[in-house]
Amino acid sequence: xxxxxPPRFIADAMLGKLARWLRIFGFDVEYSKRSSDEDLLKRTxxxxxxxxxxxxxxxxxxxxxxxxxxxxxxxxxxxEVIEAFGLSSYDPPTxxxxxxxxxxxxxxxxxxxxxxxxxxxxYDDFYICPGCGKVYWHGSHxxxxxxxxxxxxxPNLDPDSxxxxx
Ligand SMILES: [Zn+2]
Numbered sequence: 001x002x003x004x005x006p007p008r009f010i011a012d013a014m015l016g017k018l019a020r021w022l023r024i025f026g027f028d029v030e031y032s033k034r035s036s037d038e039d040l041l042k043r044t045x046x047x048x049x050x051x052x053x054x055x056x057x058x059x060x061x062x063x064x065x066x067x068x069x070x071x072x073x074x075x076x077x078x079x080e081v082i083e084a085f086g087l088s089s090y091d092p093p094t095x096x097x098x099x100x101x102x103x104x105x106x107x108x109x110x111x112x113x114x115x116x117x118x119x120x121x122x123y124d125d126f127y128i129c130p131g132c133g134k135v136y137w138h139g140s141h142x143x144x145x146x147x148x149x150x151x152x153x154x155p156n157l158d159p160d161s162x163x164x165x166x
Contacts (some may be wrong), residue, residue: 007085010049012040012058015069018077019052020097024145025090025154029100037061052081078152088155092145093127093136101131111135 008028011019012035019031029052030043037058044051044065051066053059059068067084069077081087093103106128108120114135115126127136 006087008047008049009052009081010040010043010047012037012051012053012055014054015052015077017074018069018081021074021078021148022081023095023097023100024092025149026092026094027087027090028095031100050085075148075152078148082153090149090154093138096129096131096134096136098134099129099131101129103127103129103136106135 006027008030009019009022010030011022013033016031016033019029022029030047030049032039035043037055040051040053040058041062043049044062049065051058051062052069053062053066054069054072056068059066067081069080071077071080095102104127106126108124108126111120111126111128114128114133115137119137119139123137123139125138128134129136
């Protein structure tokens with residue numbers, strides 16, 4: 001790792017899906033369905049974020065603190081963000097896809113009703129969101145995350161192995 005902190009983002013109201021997926025990959029992304037353009041621009045500047053948008057006009061107003069996405073398709077949009085900022089690693093699950101709060105690891109013993117018994121028995125790693133209380137674990141959705149990351153062009157899932165350049 002070169003110690004570079006990844007950019008923090010704010011997504012416009014049309015890009016909820018992209019925001020959730022970037023959070024799943026561990027990036028800090030603010031998103032609200034009800035943000036006005038004015039709110040978005042204000043927060044972009046005051047919080048030092050990069051505005052993700054498909055709106056040319058909004059992009060122009062926020063430039064250079066913005067990225068104009070060309071595609072309407074999620075994986076291509078993820079690819080555009082990855083390429084524009086040279087993102088080379090990701091580290092899920094670190095953020096709640098619902099509320100962007102950093103997840104905390106939680107012991108199996110401390111979980112009861114939130115997780116189905118079969119999952120408690122099968123998996124080892126559980127995470128809780130201190131923001132909204134939702135519990136996450138490496139279940140069957142995990143493969144979906146990995147393959148989506150791969151299709152979007154993320155070089156590697158394991159941040160420790162990104163040093164192996166070819
Ligand atoms: Zn949450």
